[in-house]
Amino acid sequence: MSRGDLATRVRAGDRRALARAITCVERGGPAAAALLDAVYGASGQAHTIGVTGPPGAGKSTLVDRLISELRGKQRSVAAIAVDPTSPFSGGALLGDRVRMMRHFADSGVFIRSMATRGHLGGLAPTTREVIHLVDAAGYDAVLVETVGVGQAEVDIASAAMSTIVVLVPGQGDAIQALKAGVMEVADLFVINKADHPGAGRLRAEVEGMLRLSMPERVPPIVQTVAATGAGVAELLAELDAHRAWLNGRERLLELRRRAAAAEVREALGERLARRALAALPDAGEWLERLARRDVAPSAVLAAAEQALFRAGDGESALVDARHPTP
Amino acid sequence: MSRGDLATRVRAGDRRALARAITCVERGGPAAAALLDAVYGASGQAHTIGVTGPPGAGKSTLVDRLISELRGKQRSVAAIAVDPTSPFSGGALLGDRVRMMRHFADSGVFIRSMATRGHLGGLAPTTREVIHLVDAAGYDAVLVETVGVGQAEVDIASAAMSTIVVLVPGQGDAIQALKAGVMEVADLFVINKADHPGAGRLRAEVEGMLRLSMPERVPPIVQTVAATGAGVAELLAELDAHRAWLNGRERLLELRRRAAAAEVREALGERLARRALAALPDAGEWLERLARRDVAPSAVLAAAEQALFRAGDGESALVDARHPTP
Numbered sequence: 001m002s003r004g005d006l007a008t009r010v011r012a013g014d015r016r017a018l019a020r021a022i023t024c025v026e027r028g029g030p031a032a033a034a035l036l037d038a039v040y041g042a043s044g045q046a047h048t049i050g051v052t053g054p055p056g057a058g059k060s061t062l063v064d065r066l067i068s069e070l071r072g073k074q075r076s077v078a079a080i081a082v083d084p085t086s087p088f089s090g091g092a093l094l095g096d097r098v099r100m101m102r103h104f105a106d107s108g109v110f111i112r113s114m115a116t117r118g119h120l121g122g123l124a125p126t127t128r129e130v131i132h133l134v135d136a137a138g139y140d141a142v143l144v145e146t147v148g149v150g151q152a153e154v155d156i157a158s159a160a161m162s163t164i165v166v167l168v169p170g171q172g173d174a175i176q177a178l179k180a181g182v183m184e185v186a187d188l189f190v191i192n193k194a195d196h197p198g199a200g201r202l203r204a205e206v207e208g209m210l211r212l213s214m215p216e217r218v219p220p221i222v223q224t225v226a227a228t229g230a231g232v233a234e235l236l237a238e239l240d241a242h243r244a245w246l247n248g249r250e251r252l253l254e255l256r257r258r259a260a261a262a263e264v265r266e267a268l269g270e271r272l273a274r275r276a277l278a279a280l281p282d283a284g285e286w287l288e289r290l291a292r293r294d295v296a297p298s299a300v301l302a303a304a305e306q307a308l309f310r311a312g313d314g315e316s317a318l319v320d321a322r323h324p325t326p
Numbered sequence: 327m328s329r330g331d332l333a334t335r336v337r338a339g340d341r342r343a344l345a346r347a348i349t350c351v352e353r354g355g356p357a358a359a360a361l362l363d364a365v366y367g368a369s370g371q372a373h374t375i376g377v378t379g380p381p382g383a384g385k386s387t388l389v390d391r392l393i394s395e396l397r398g399k400q401r402s403v404a405a406i407a408v409d410p411t412s413p414f415s416g417g418a419l420l421g422d423r424v425r426m427m428r429h430f431a432d433s434g435v436f437i438r439s440m441a442t443r444g445h446l447g448g449l450a451p452t453t454r455e456v457i458h459l460v461d462a463a464g465y466d467a468v469l470v471e472t473v474g475v476g477q478a479e480v481d482i483a484s485a486a487m488s489t490i491v492v493l494v495p496g497q498g499d500a501i502q503a504l505k506a507g508v509m510e511v512a513d514l515f516v517i518n519k520a521d522h523p524g525a526g527r528l529r530a531e532v533e534g535m536l537r538l539s540m541p542e543r544v545p546p547i548v549q550t551v552a553a554t555g556a557g558v559a560e561l562l563a564e565l566d567a568h569r570a571w572l573n574g575r576e577r578l579l580e581l582r583r584r585a586a587a588a589e590v591r592e593a594l595g596e597r598l599a600r601r602a603l604a605a606l607p608d609a610g611e612w613l614e615r616l617a618r619r620d621v622a623p624s625a626v627l628a629a630a631e632q633a634l635f636r637a638g639d640g641e642s643a644l645v646d647a648r649h650p651t652p
Binding site: 043054170253257263267269287288300305308 | 593597
């Protein structure tokens with residue numbers, strides 16, 4: 001199957017083609033870039049929803065319930081779970097997603113797990129690209145689950161239209177999580193396990209904090225019990241309201257501009273650093289000397305940059321010929 | 327005060343000079359690079375210790391107790407708190423560190439708070455450089471506290487000699503945190519609030535999991551009650567043992583090699599991405615077209631790379647003249 005065929009089949013909503021396309025994009029290289037280019041124009045239609053929060057908050061169960069809720073309204077869903085797997089083991093955390101298996105027989109649901117593999121930031125290196133792929137495949141909603149406190153929220157907020165931060169009562173000091181840079185990126189808060197003692201107090205604390213620091217726009221707080229499905233219909237209603245708000249105020253384009261900037265900066269940094277180190281003769285020797293304090297850091301950076309520029313012109317012409325400006 | 331004077335005074339252990347040097351490095355630019363170069367050779371002597379774990383685990387209190395314990399042994403300490411502040415508000419989370427104020431009058435203690443400001447990864451953009459500065463200033467120990475689950479641990483492990491992961495009983499499912507890529511980067515586990523019910527069970531769970539997945543090297547698990555100081559002497563003894571183990575097996579150089587590689591890759595990526603976007607005429611226009619899906623992602627990357635290479639040669643010569651290879 002040629003790349004053109006694969007892209008066409010992805011855009012037609014073929015799930016097998018989509019799975020193959022994701023594998024291709026995760027592998028990277030020119031084939032991945034060409035595929036992404038070929039589907040990119042069809043992306044940007046799905047309601048992309050980030051679901052983030054600390055481990056143990058019940059995010060997977062909530063995503064499972066949201067899938068059911070969306071399917072009940074005849075909407076198709078793709079769910080992407082991003083696991084911050086160690087750079088050493090490389091294994092993925094699939095156990096928690098076993099319950100989602102029940103959706104695998106449903107042709108309106110697509111589920112995929114991705115490992116971050118030690119990538120800097122809360123997303124896997126190719127999460128943004130995979131979101132574009134499933135988006136281009138025509139799913140009405142794309143749920144992206146990331147584990148983390150801090151960076152994960154900031155990253156997913158720059159890639160999704162609506163960001164949900166899930167908190168649970170009794171999990172240390174939730175207010176600390178809020179202080180930790182999460183507040184401004186959340187479009188919606190979920191207090192999950194709302195049947196547990198302390199849920200009311202947590203809600204009051206979160207509300208108080210939000211009113212204090214962002215009085216002009218207090219995001220909705222929805223209480224759910226993901227284990228039973230309670231509150232999930234209300235959560236979907238709030239998500240729909242948020243999307244309508246985005247559309248109504250032309251905020252969507254601003255969000256997309258910000259996502260594009262983050263994506264370009266990230267992809268450029270990774271590509272250029274890799275190319276510079278590959279172009280540097282004896283890169284290993286330079287790093288060894290740096291580790292031994294025999295050379296100054298800026299000398300290594302300057303050497304790598306020079307090597308990149310020396311090697312650069314030929315290669316950049318190559319890149320350019322491969323992906324002409326449309 | 328000239329840059330040379332500032333570097334000399336930092337290396338002599340002058341705290342005021344160190345504070346100014348950190349501000350200079352946080353501001354970035356050529357002055358920061360020159361300062362870093364001038365102190366770099368004196369770094370690599372301190373015992374750098376990362377303290378990480380989820381919000382509410384009591385990390386700040388533990389760091390405060392570790393400072394007292396180290397001071398009791400006449401060792402000097404620098405403590406750096408990295409806060410994952412939002413990219414929007416930019417404010418730092420200083421409240422939790424108020425209790426550390428009692429160390430401010432002690433000339434053997436240096437305390438500094440840094441905000442990540444939306445940087446990709448669990449460290450602030452300049453955390454690694456600041457660690458080199460305080461290291462070069464001659465502190466015996468450098469404690470670096472980062473909040474987070476997942477990326478923060480991986481990042482700090484690549485910058486510190488010993489990495490402590492702090493867990494507490496009753497905070498959701500700690501085992502989930504372990505699965506989330508944390509296990510292999512921890513040199514030491516601390517179960518804090520060990521007087522709470524569930525501490526014994528948590529310890530057994532963590533131990534079981536470690537034995538299962540890394541039978542050849544089960545890291546020590548220390549139980550502490552940071553609020554009272556219980557277990558902190560044992561923690562310091564384990565930290566000393568870890569450092570001795572690193573020294574004994576020549577592992578330290580391998581650690582430094584890895585830290586140098588991570589540092590160079592990160593610094594190169596950020597510098598080159600920034601330079602490429604700055605060199606791209608109408609970068610805003612390109613991002614706008616990308617957001618509107620009027621252009622393919624790879625075309626923007628290719629355009630930015632070409633712009634960088636066109637602008638590059640002159641600039642790279644400049645960088646080279648400024649920081650000649652020693």
